[in-house]
Amino acid sequence: MGSGQVTDWQGKNVTVAGLGVSGIPAAKVLHGLGAKVTVVNDGDDARARAQAEELQALGIAVRLGDGDTLPAGTELIVTSPGWKPDKPLFAAAREADVPVWGDVELAWQLRGPDAAPWLAVTGTNGKTTTVQMLASILKAAGLRTAAVGNIGISLLDAVLGEEQYDVLAVELSSYQLHWAPSLRAHSAAVLNLAPDHLDWHGSMEAYARDKGRIYEGNRVACVYNVADKATEDLVREADVEEGCRAIGFTLGTPAPSQLGVVEGILVDRAFVENRQKNAQELAEVSDVNPPAPHNIANALAAAALARAYGVPPKAVRDGLRAFTPDAHRIAHVADVDGVAYVDDSKATNTHAAEASLAAYESIVWIAGGLAKGAVFEELVAKSAKRLRAAVLIGADRGLIREALARHAPEVPVVDLDRTDTGAMLAAVQEAKRLAQPGDTVLLAPACASMDMFANYNQRGDAFAEAVRELGAGA
Known part of the structure; x- marks a missing residue:
């Protein structure tokens, strides 16, 4: 089932796994192409029944409460990215020699003959920011582009919609890459690798392997x-087209075939004539918003992909200047009494929190929430020297408290034994008491938010609201 032309799909028996954000559009698209579509879903609640009715009205079969049985006659499964590879449905598919695609693979297969090439980005942290920076740079070069994948418009819309693109900036998760066997990008980046989603992949090796598929x-x-180094190892192991190059990015001085930083300037020693001797200035560190170390790394990765596509240096600078980060990503909320208050509620794992903590010299750290199996030893050990104090909230705060006791025993810790939403105001008040002029009070929880909040956005909003109350009373 290869070329994705409509004739391929007529009468094909396709099973769509999951009624999620990717499942419903996939079912509708495939039905529209003439496939015989059956949607299977684990849940059978009121929401699922309402979604099922909508699809059934179009003539799409839906089976609720039975996501493990392979419907008879299935020739292809298109799965939602969240479904784990060890589900019985996929074991049955392997047994019956039925291919399994994700939403990304489906979009890749449905591209037209003149489809826009993909510049693809994955990594444990920084994917969204890097893809948005990349799209901003491509736009500054006058190219028709969009940030797609897990952000912006869906990939299916991008490949099937009216809009014509020159090139797409594509964010891909490890889940999506696992189910995308034939994806072939123009150029791609793996930003970093740290343990994450191991419950889904089964092991760090499997997680890295799926990232490396990009x-x-x-x-x-x-x-x-x-x-x-793990990202470079993945490049070594990849089977690429003749002439494809390994391009590194570094916060230090770049070697040939790398992009890096020299005296506050982002420079390119990869896409220049005579790279042994020459370097091309791209932008200043101050053009990156915010100029925290991990965000400069994101900017260099975006610049590398844009340069691989042939974008001129000026577009890199203009695109980085035009870029505005999402809310709750190292967002400066306010200065109160000489102390900066920074919201990085998006730092939902230890790797993201470590990058955030590395951006400031003297920190009162607000952390805690749902650990999702994470351990905090390395994070605390690496960040200890920057910590003025820590204020802990949330269900799994005890894990962070223990790591602080072991690796930063001299750092004062306030343990707020609360998981109600009002705990954030108390945490900010405690942080104010502990902070000194020149310090940064940093919300970088290193944990998920669902023990106390609907999501990390609501958690960040609660922090910003509490800071505003401080400011009003100052």
Whole structure:
């Protein structure tokens, strides 16, 4: 089932796994192409029944409460990215030699003959920011582009919609890459690798392997992080097209075939004539918003992909200047009594929190929430020297408290034994008491938010609201 032309799909028996955000559009698209579609879903609640009715009205079969049985006659499964590979449905598919695609693979297969090439980005942290920066740079070069994948418009809309694109900036998760066997990007980047989603992948090796799929068949550049050897190893293992190059990015001085930083300037020693001797200035560190170390790394990765596509240096600078980060990503909320208050509620795992803590010299750290199996020893050990104090909230705060006791015993810790939403105001008040002028009070929880809040956005909003109350009373 290859070329994705409509004739391929007529009468094909396709099972769509899951009524999620990718499942429903996939079912509708495939039905529209003439496939015989059956949607299977684990849940059978009121919401699922309402969604099922909508699809059934179109003539799409839906089976609720039975996501494990392979419907008879299935020739292809298109799965939602969240469904784990060890589900019985997929074991049955392997047994019956039925291919399994994700939403990304489906979009890749449905592209037209003149489809826009993909510049693809994955990594444990920084994906969304890097893809948005990349789209901003491509737009500054006058190219028709969009940030797609887990953000912006869906990939299916991007490949099937009216809009014509020159090139797409694509964010891909490890889940999506697992189910995308034939994806071949123009160029791709793995930003970093840290333990995450191991419950889904089963092991760190499997997680890394799925991330590494993004490099398979790359045509021009495989972009890796010089500071994260695991990303370079994935490039070495990838089967790429003849002439494809390994391009590193570093916060230090770049070697040939790398992008890096020299005296506050982002420079390119990869896409220049005579790279042994020459370097091309791209932008200043101050053009990156915010200029925290991990965000400069994101900017270099975005610049590398844009340069691989042939974008001129001026567009890199203009695109980075035009970029505004999402809410709750190292967002400066206010200064109160000489203390900066910064919201990085988006730092929902230890790797993201470590990058956030590395951006400031003297920190009162607000942390805690749902650990999702994370351990905090390395994070605390690496960040201890920057900590003025810590204020802990949330269900799994005890794990962070223990790591602080072991690796930063001299750091004062306030343990707020609360998981109600009002705990955030109390945490900010405690942080104010502990902070001194010149310090940064940093919300970088290193944990998920669902023990206390609907999501990390609501948690960040609660922090900002509490800071505003401080300011009003100052």
